[in-house]
Structure formats: structure tokens, C-alpha cells
Amino acid sequence: MMEGFLFGLLAVLTLSGAVGAALLRNLVHCALSLTLTFVGLALLYLNLDAQFVGLSQVLVYIGAVAILVVFAILLTGGAGKMPTHPTVSAGWRTGWLAAVAVGFVLIGALLHSPLPHSDVPAPEVTVQQIGRLLMGPYVLPLEIVAVLLTVALIGAVIVAMPERKGESK
Amino acid sequence: MSLTAYLVVAALLFTLGLGIALTRRNAILVLIGIELMLNAANLNLVAFWRFGAHPEFLTGMLFALFSIAVAAAEASVGLGLVIAWHRHSRTTDLDGMTRMKG
Known part of the structure; x- marks a missing residue:
């Protein structure tokens, strides 16, 4: 309850x-x-x-x-x-219709699928376990995420940097 | 609570995120909608981990962690692009964003 x-x-x-x-x-x-x-x-x-x-x-x-x-x-x-012009695009009715249709399909599929029953005891998870997994079987994804974050940081800075005068546009 | 309840909440959150991404005019709000959809997927991953067959392997949970990291990278690049576009054209309206060539 x-x-x-x-x-x-x-x-x-x-x-x-x-x-x-x-x-x-x-x-x-x-x-x-x-x-x-x-x-x-x-x-x-x-x-x-x-x-x-x-x-x-x-x-x-x-x-x-x-x-x-x-x-x-x-x-x-x-x-x-406060914005004076409309904040939604011209086709907002169609957009919401599509979104609600997707929602109906998702929830309908959920309610009709056999899902595992709920009464499972909560697993004991320690940070040590997560660290061991990240340094063991998941070390390759971890490294890839590290590279991805570095590239994304540098990319975001370069994209948002103002264009200097004299550079070709 | 049952797995279905969490999945229904995630589905509703996904629907709202999709609606925001499809209907709002501002580019930042479209990114917010995409973030909401990613978060709904993360909720699904954690819920399936918790109620799945082998929660002791932590697979779904680690997948959610990696997904959070990728979403953070995506948000930073997306907002950087919006700021660059705003510097160029003085607007963040998507209706005017028909060409992005410098």
C-alpha cells in the first residue's frame, strides 16, 4: 500500500x-x-x-x-x-497525434505481453561490484565512452567557438 | 510495484518527449524532448534489470550508466550546435533553420 x-x-x-x-x-x-x-x-x-x-x-x-x-x-x-509568437510549430496537431499514437501502441503492447512477476528480492549491489565489472568485462565499453566524451567535449567547444575574422567562411 | 507499472511510466514519458520533439519550435526544447526519450529508455533498462531473471549480473544497470554518459555527450554537442546557429542567425527557431551552411 x-x-x-x-x-x-x-x-x-x-x-x-x-x-x-x-x-x-x-x-x-x-x-x-x-x-x-x-x-x-x-x-x-x-x-x-x-x-x-x-x-x-x-x-x-x-x-x-x-x-x-x-x-x-x-x-x-x-x-x-515571454515569447509573443506561437511557441509550437504549425503542424503541432499532427505532431501530438503521432506521439499519442506511438504511446498507445507502446502501452497496448506492454499490457498484452507476459512480463516476469514482481516479487523478486532486491539484489545487494555494492559500488565495489560495479567497479570490478567496469574494470573487468566492461573495460572496453568504458574506454570507448571515455574517448566519446573527450571527442564530444572538444567537438562542442570547436562548434560553439566564434569564427575568427579573416578565416574563410 | 510491478514491472508493468514502471514500463507504463516510461512509455508515457517517451510519448511526452516525442510530442515535445515533434511540436516545439525552439531548438533547445527539441533537445529537451530527445533527452526525455533517452531517460524513458534508461528507466526501462533499470526496471528490466531489477525485475529480470539475473539481477546479480548488473547488466541492465551498467547499460543504463553507459547510456547516461552517451546522453551527456549528445546534449553537450547539441547545445553547442544550437549556440553556433544562434550566433549565425540570431534565432533558435527551427522553422527558419532550412540551411546550415556557413
Whole structure:
């Protein structure tokens, strides 16, 4: 009972943040609403006994991605003023129709598929175990992610760097 | 809670993210929609890990961790592109973004 109530609360928190990001007009409000969704997802991960993933979610999404989004909004001058022109594209009805159709297909498939039953005991996961796996069988993906992050950082800096005068355009 | 409940929440989150990505005009908000879809997929991975047959192998959880790292890289490059585009054309409206050649 208590567990169901907690799950419902977290689900409502997560989804209301996403609804806010979909409907609000001011860009900064959208970004704050997105942060609410990230918090809800981190709490859902903690609820699923995935403490390490939950805290990574807090660090990466709330700590980095949300801040990055807010910085991008401020740098592109989307803050402060309420937009006067429409904030959705001309074909927004078709877009939402397609999205809702996809949602119906997903949920319909979910409710009709045989899924494993829920009453499994929570596995004991220590950070030591995760570290051993990352340094053992998963060392190649870890290195590839490291290279990817380095390349993405350098790429983002180069893409966002102002063009110098005299360089060919 | 059952696995189905988590998967339904993830499906709803994916739907909302897809709707945002398809309908909003601002490029930053489209990136936000894509982030929401990635997060829904991560929730699926962790839920399947928790209720799957062998949670002691941590496969789904590590997959979610790698996915978070890739999503962070994607967000940084995407926002860098938006900022570069804004410097070029003074707008982040997607309707005007028909050519990206310098």
C-alpha cells in the first residue's frame, strides 16, 4: 500500500515535469520543469534499488545537463521576456497525434505481453561490484565512452567557438 | 510495484518527449524532448534489470550508466550546435533553420 502510494507520487512528479516542459511558454520555466522530471527519475531509480544509477542521474542530469540547458537558453537570449509568437510549430496537431499514437501502441503492447512477476528480492549491489565489472568485462565499453566524451567535449567547444575574422567562411 | 507499472511510466514519458520533439519550435526544447526519450529508455533498462531473471549480473544497470554518459555527450554537442546557429542567425527557431551552411 505504502509502496504503491510512493510509486504513484514519483510517477506523477516525473510526468508532471514532462507535461510542464511540453506546455509552458517561457524557456526557463521549461528547463526548471525538466529538472523536476530528472529529480523524479532519480527517485524512481532509488525506488528500484539502483542507488548508483540514481545518484549518477542526480550528478549528470541535474548537475550537468540541466545547467547546460539553462546556460544555452540564457546565451541564446530566450530568458526574461515571454515569447509573443506561437511557441509550437504549425503542424503541432499532427505532431501530438503521432506521439499519442506511438504511446498507445507502446502501452497496448506492454499490457498484452507476459512480463516476469514482481516479487523478486532486491539484489545487494555494492559500488565495489560495479567497479570490478567496469574494470573487468566492461573495460572496453568504458574506454570507448571515455574517448566519446573527450571527442564530444572538444567537438562542442570547436562548434560553439566564434569564427575568427579573416578565416574563410 | 510491478514491472508493468514502471514500463507504463516510461512509455508515457517517451510519448511526452516525442510530442515535445515533434511540436516545439525552439531548438533547445527539441533537445529537451530527445533527452526525455533517452531517460524513458534508461528507466526501462533499470526496471528490466531489477525485475529480470539475473539481477546479480548488473547488466541492465551498467547499460543504463553507459547510456547516461552517451546522453551527456549528445546534449553537450547539441547545445553547442544550437549556440553556433544562434550566433549565425540570431534565432533558435527551427522553422527558419532550412540551411546550415556557413
